Amino acid sequence: xxxxxKVLRAEHNLTQEQLANAVDVSRQTINAxxxxxxxxxxxxxxxxxxxxxxxxxxxxxxxx
Amino acid sequence: xxxxxKVLRAEHNLTQEQLANAVDVSRQTINAxxxxxxxxxxxxxxxxxxxxxxxxxxxxxxxx
DNA sequence: TATATTTGTAAAGTTTTATTTACATAATGT
DNA sequence: ACATTATGTAAATAAAACTTTACAAATATA
Numbered sequence: 001x002x003x004x005x006k007v008l009r010a011e012h013n014l015t016q017e018q019l020a021n022a023v024d025v026s027r028q029t030i031n032a033x034x035x036x037x038x039x040x041x042x043x044x045x046x047x048x049x050x051x052x053x054x055x056x057x058x059x060x061x062x063x064x
Numbered sequence: 065x066x067x068x069x070k071v072l073r074a075e076h077n078l079t080q081e082q083l084a085n086a087v088d089v090s091r092q093t094i095n096a097x098x099x100x101x102x103x104x105x106x107x108x109x110x111x112x113x114x115x116x117x118x119x120x121x122x123x124x125x126x127x128x
Numbered sequence: 129t130a131t132a133t134t135t136g137t138a139a140a141g142t143t144t145t146a147t148t149t150a151c152a153t154a155a156t157g158t
Numbered sequence: 159a160c161a162t163t164a165t166g167t168a169a170a171t172a173a174a175a176c177t178t179t180a181c182a183a184a185t186a187t188a
Contacts, residue, residue: 001107015134029176031136038175041144043065045106046126056120062110079164093146095166102145105174 001062006034008052008059023047065126070098072116072123087111 009019009030016034020027023044033040039060040048049056073083073094080098084091087108097104103124104112113120 017134025175026177027135028137028178032176035136037137039106041175042103042106042109042120042124043126044175045109046121046124056106057110060106060110062107081164089145090147091165092148092167096146099166101167105145108145 001036001039001060003033003036003060005030005048005059008054009034012052019051022051065100065103065124067097067100067124069094069112069123072118073098076116083115086115 009016014022016030017027020030023030024047025044029040029044032038039045045056045060049059052059073080078086080094081091084094087094088111089108093104093108096102103109109120109124113123116123
């Protein structure tokens, strides 16, 4: 799964730590998702999509 | 988190097993999600939303 | 250049999601 | 009533998401 987290975060001028705090996870979790080490849980994906006011699938794209 | 899986599945006339096969998980996983024992992964939520041709948040509603 | 901030990463541990096997109960069909 | 199909549930295990601590490297700023 690919994601546009890093770009969205940059557009919103947030550090990984600020974003982590905003969605209640650790900074390392944000970093790991940006680096595509793993996918977020559904709840975290929903929180991120709400924060960035966009659809989950605009941020996270799963092919096939 | 709440979900409308059971209703959607009924509307589409699918058994838990058929739905499980369609989205590549075990029948017990579908049952557990319907019974709200746990939330699906993001990938599974996406697969379900595609199968039922609706948004993730129409199926899964997370409050607050 | 020196300092502070931000990012990348790693290891060990916990929690959550999903699997397999198995069995009991409920519902449907003959 | 009996057999088949569908659902609920449980235990043990595996895999994935996430945490904490910690440190190195990159980037920005004084």
